[in-house]
Amino acid sequence: MPMPFPLVLQRRVAAMLCAQLALSACAAQPGAGLWPEPAPQPVATAAPQEFAPPGHFAPLRQRPDFQAPSAAHCARPPHTREVPGRAAGQQDALRRDLRGALSHGASPRAAAVAEAAPAAPAPLTADRALSAREAASADKQAPAMASAAPPRQGAPAPVPGPVTAGVVDDNAGFAEYMAFRERTQVPHRARDIRERALLQVRDAQGRGVADAEVLVRSPQGQAAWARTDAAGQVWLHPDAFDTQHARVYEVTVRQHGQQARGYLQRGQKSALELRLDGAARSARARLDLVFLVDATGSMADEIDKLKSSLRSIADEVAGLPGQPDLCLALVAYRDHGDAFVLRSHDFTNDLAAFQGVLNRLQAAGGGDYPEAMNEALHETVHQLSWRGDGATRMVLLLADAPPHLDRGGPQYDEDMQAALGKGIKVFGVGASGLDQQGEYIQRQIAQYTGGRFVFLTYADARRPSSGPGRETVHDVRNYSVDTLDRLIVRLVREELAR
Numbered sequence: 112m113p114m115p116f117p118l119v120l121q122r123r124v125a126a127m128l129c130a131q132l133a134l135s136a137c138a139a140q141p142g143a144g145l146w147p148e149p150a151p152q153p154v155a156t157a158a159p160q161e162f163a164p165p166g167h168f169a170p171l172r173q174r175p176d177f178q179a180p181s182a183a184h185c186a187r188p189p190h191t192r193e194v195p196g197r198a199a200g201q202q203d204a205l206r207r208d209l210r211g212a213l214s215h216g217a218s219p220r221a222a223a224v225a226e227a228a229p230a231a232p233a234p235l236t237a238d239r240a241l242s243a244r245e246a247a248s249a250d251k252q253a254p255a256m257a258s259a260a261p262p263r264q265g266a267p268a269p270v271p272g273p274v275t276a277g278v279v280d281d282n283a284g285f286a287e288y289m290a291f292r293e294r295t296q297v298p299h300r301a302r303d304i305r306e307r308a309l310l311q312v313r314d315a316q317g318r319g320v321a322d323a324e325v326l327v328r329s330p331q332g333q334a335a336w337a338r339t340d341a342a343g344q345v346w347l348h349p350d351a352f353d354t355q356h357a358r359v360y361e362v363t364v365r366q367h368g369q370q371a372r373g374y375l376q377r378g379q380k381s382a383l384e385l386r387l388d389g390a391a392r393s394a395r396a397r398l399d400l401v402f403l404v405d406a407t408g409s410m411a412d413e414i415d416k417l418k419s420s421l422r423s424i425a426d427e428v429a430g431l432p433g434q435p436d437l438c439l440a441l442v443a444y445r446d447h448g449d450a451f452v453l454r455s456h457d458f459t460n461d462l463a464a465f466q467g468v469l470n471r472l473q474a475a476g477g478g479d480y481p482e483a484m485n486e487a488l489h490e491t492v493h494q495l496s497w498r499g500d501g502a503t504r505m506v507l508l509l510a511d512a513p514p515h516l517d518r519g520g521p522q523y524d525e526d527m528q529a530a531l532g533k534g535i536k537v538f539g540v541g542a543s544g545l546d547q548q549g550e551y552i553q554r555q556i557a558q559y560t561g562g563r564f565v566f567l568t569y570a571d572a573r574r575p576s577s578g579p580g581r582e583t584v585h586d587v588r589n590y591s592v593d594t595l596d597r598l599i600v601r602l603v604r605e606e607l608a609r
Contacts, residue, residue, distance in 0.1 A: 167330060168328065168329075168330050168332070168361055169330060169331055169332040170332055171328060171332050171334050172331075172332040172333060172334070173334065175336050175529075175532055176525075176529060177336075177492065177493060177529040177532055177533055178493070179324075179499060179533070180497035180498060180499040180502065180504065180533050180534065181497075181498075181499045182458070182496040182497060182498045182499065183498065183499075184460075184498070185399075185438035185458035185459055185460045185496065185498065186460055187459060187461075188459060188461060188464055189440075189441075189456040189457060189459045189461070189464055189465060189468050190456070190457040191454065191455070191456050191457075191468075192454070192455045192457075192490075192494065193451050193453070193454045193455075194451060194452040194453050194454075194486065194490075195450070195451050195452070196445065196446065196447050196448060196449045196450055196451050196452045196476075197447055197448055273579050273594040273595070273596075274413075274416045274567060274579065274594065274595040274596075275567070275568045275569070275579035275580060275581070275592055275593065275594055275595065276540070276565050276566060276567050276568055276592065276593065276594070276595040276598050277565070277566055277568050277581075277583060277587065277590035277591060277592045278563050278564065278565045278566075278590060278591060278598060278602070279563065279564050279587045279588075279589075279590050280563045281554055281557065281558040281563070281564060282346060282558055282561065284588075284589070285307075287588060288554070288558060289305065291554070291586055292551070294586075295547055295550075295551050295586065297547050297548040297551050298516050298548060299516070299548070299551055299552055299555060300516070300522055300523060300524035300552075300555075301524075302348070302351040302524050302527075302528075302555070302559065303348070303350035303351055304348040304350070304351055304558070304559060305350065306348070306349065306350055306377070307346050307347060307348050307381070308346070308347045308349075308375055308380075308381055308382060308383055309344060309345075309346055309347075309381065309382045309383070310325060310337075310339070310344065310345050310346075310347055310362065310364075310382075310383050310384075310385070311343055311344050311382065311383070311384045311385075312325075312339050312343045312344075312364050312371075312384075312385050312386075312387060313343060313384065313385075313386055313387075314386070314387060314388060314389075315386070315388040315389075318343070319339070319341070319342040319343025319344065319609070320339060320343040320364075320366060320387050321339060321340065321341045321342070321343060321501055321503075322338055322339060322366070322499075322500070322501045322502065322534055323338065323339045323343065323364045323365065323366040323387060324336070324338055324364065324365050324366065325337040325338060325339065325345060325347075325362065325363070325364050326361075326362070326363045326364075327347055327349065327352075327360050327361070327362050327375070328360065328361050328363075329349070329353045329355065329357040329360055330357050330359065331353075331355055331357065333352055333353045333354075333355070334352070335347075335348075335349075335351070335352040335528065335531075335532070336531070336532035337531045337532055337534075338531070338532065338533065338534030339364075339534070340503070340534070340536070340561060340606065340609055341396075341503055341606060341607060341608070341609040342609030344609070345531070345561065346559075346561060347362070347375070347383075348559065349375070349377075351528070351559070352528070356377075357377070358376065358377050359374055359375065359376045359377065360374065360375040360376075360377075361373075361374055361375075362374065362375050362383060362385070364385050364387060365387075366387055367389065368389070369387045369388065369389045370387075371385040371386055371387055372385075373385050395433060395434070395435070395436055396431075396433045396435040396436070396503065396607045397435060397436045397438075397498060397501060397502040397503065398428065398435045398436070398437050398438070398502065398503050398505065398603065398606075398607065399438045399440070399458060399497055399498055399502050399503070399504045399505070400428075400437065400438070400439055400440070400505050400506075400507070400603070401439075401440045401441070401442060401491055401495065401505070401506045401507065402417065402439075402440070402441050402442070402469075402507050402509065403442045403444075403487055403488065403491050403506050403507065403508045403509065403510075403537075404417070404441065404442070404443050404444070404472070404509045404510075405443075405444060405445075405482055405484070405509065405510035405511060405512060405542070406443040406444060406445055406454075406472055406473070406474055406475070406476075407445050407446065407449070407474060407475070407476050407477035407482055407512070408474050408475050408476060408477045409474070409477060409511055409512075409544060410474045410509075410510075410511060410542060411473075411474035412543075413509055413511075413542045413543075413567075414472060414473075414474050416595070417469065417509070418466075418469050418470055418472075420595070420596040421465075421466055421469055422462070422466065423596055424596050424599055424600060425437065425439070425462050427596075427600045428600060428603050428604075431600075431603070431604050431607060432608075433607070435503075435607055436460075437460065438458040438459065438460055438498065439458065439459060439460075439462070439465045440455070440456060440457055440458045440459070440491075440495050441455070441456040441465070441468055441469060441472070442454075442455040442456070442487050442490055442491045442495070443455075443472050443487075444482060444483045444484065444486065444487035444490075445475070445476045445477065445482060445483060446476065446477065446478065446479070446481075446482045446483045446515075447483060448476070448478055449475070449476030449477070449478075450475070450476065452483045452486055453483060453486055453487045453490055455487075455490050455491070455494060455495065456468045457494075457495055457496050458495060458496050458497075458498075480512050480513075480546075481512055481513050481514055481515040481516070481517075482510070482512045482513075482514065482515070483514070483515065484508075484510060484512075484513065484514035484515075484523065484552075485514040485515065485518070485520065485521045485522055485523050485526075486520065486521055488508075488514075488521070488523050488526045488527075488530075488537075488556075489520075489521035489526050491506055491535075492526045492529050492530050492533065492535060493526070493529065497533060497535070502534075503606055503607055504533065504534050504535040504536065505535070505536050505537075505538065505562075505602075505603065505606060506530075506535060506536070506537045506538065506562075507538050507540055507565075507599065508537055508538065508539045508540060508553065508556070509540040509542060510539075510540070510541070510542060510545065510549065510553070511541070511542035511543060511544040511545045511549070512544070512545065512546075512549055513546070513548045513549040513551075513552050514552065523552065523556060524555075527555070527556045527559045527560055528559070530556075530560045531559060531560050531561070535560060536557075536560050536561045536562040536606065537556045537557055537560045537562045538557060538562040538563055538564075538565055538602060539553030539554060539556060539557045539562070539563075539564050539565065540553075540565040540566070540567075540595075541553055541564065541565070541566040541567065541585060542567055543567055543569075543575035544575070545566075545585075547586070550564075550566075550585050550586065563602065564587070565595075565598060565602075566583050566585045566587065567583070567595070568580055568581055568582055568583045568592050569582055569583070570582065572584045579594075
């Protein structure tokens with residue numbers, strides 16, 4: 112039915128006032144305006160707008176390239192998915208070639224070599240659950256496997272003791288971060304984040320609204336998506352998605368049927384506040400925590416420490432105020448020439464089963480310096496069963512090498528944008544051996560998603576075998592140091608308490 116003329120006029124006048132006030136909040140009726148539902152792939156849309164400020168906002172050119180977090184719970188065993196690497200097929204081919212050679216007169220020693228060659232792991236073409244028997248077996252076997260593993264060639268024996276780490280918040284120290292970017296000239300995927308704005312979403316009582324969906328769009332129809340954190344805040348970077356550098360952007364937020372709209376005008380202010388009067392708060396904090404781990408050979412020490420620290424980390428997180436409902440997931444990755452590219456274990460609240468999954472993880476493979484981080488981050492963002500409706504979502508990315516930038520397929524900058532749209536904060540954890548390129552990319556992902564950069568520290572920064580300390584080779588200033596497990600718990604506590 113056509114809208115009565117006075118109401119049309121009122122909305123147009125309100126829109127004009129919004130544009131003139133630039134960053135002031137302008138509430139819209141629930142359901143007003145275009146709000147595309149998240150979809151797996153970008154699709155065209157030409158739905159009309161009910162109103163637009165002066166300059167006219169064109170219809171959106173795309174929809175989100177991600178699914179909204181929607182899992183209701185994680186009360187299930189870990190489900191495993193594996194992407195095998197080329198090495199699996201190469202091992203099987205070696206066995207076949209040697210057996211064929213034996214049939215044509217090769218020595219019996221060749222036959223023994225063929226039989227001793229490790230069988231390729233069977234590709235997991237569908238998700239499967241880790242049984243309780245497998246988890247228990249992994250718990251028993253892991254110590255023996257670890258003790259039997261030969262030491263890495265050329266690596267000095269680590270000094271016993273805790274692993275220490277520092278942390279910097281590049282969003283809090285943004286000027287210093289921009290200076291780091293300027294002086295660090297390394298290959299990376301470029302996204303322009305020089306101009307940014309802090310969005311704050313509050314309820315009728317002035318409290319931050321957590322996990323509110325955010326749509327930012329330009330007059331030309333380019334768009335980006337985000338979700339607020341536990342404090343109801345999120346950093347927006349319009350130039351990261353809008354190459355035309357529009358003068359004004361429309362910002363729409365929604366939650367539980369409530370919707371509000373405001374306008375972000377370039378160069379006027381650096382903050383925008385919107386109100387969702389009917390927003391509800393969760394009675395109990397919910398945390399989805401992913402360990403995204405480089406599992407190549409040089410990561411053995413870090414993986415062993417994670418195995419021994421997981422129980423204390425989980426116990427301390429569970430004992431935080433409000434006793435958060437905790438879900439854990441693990442995504443391990445190597446590279447395309449290894450036995451597997453990635454192996455992911457979806458969210459579970461069964462800590463014993465998750466410890467078994469972690470105990471089975473062994474560091475091996477590698478080769479060239481970059482690893483399959485792109486594929487693993489894509490798996491983490493898009494394939495895990497992230498919970499919706501107010502969950503806090505965190506990823507700890509533990510790695511000592513950057514991703515490959517010389518391949519097609521998923522790219523980390525696209526998936527960090529999808530992570531922001533799903534409300535996932537990535538905390539990069541730089542292990543020993545991480546170079547300037549690896550540091551740059553980890554900090555790039557962490558800053559954009561609202562996370563932080565964590566880095567291991569040593570008594571002597573140039574000798575990781577020197578044991579725990581306060582020194583680092585990374586380009587950071589004014590950082591605090593703690594043991595890695597305490598630091599992880601602290602970061603979780605701060606995210607839940609925002």
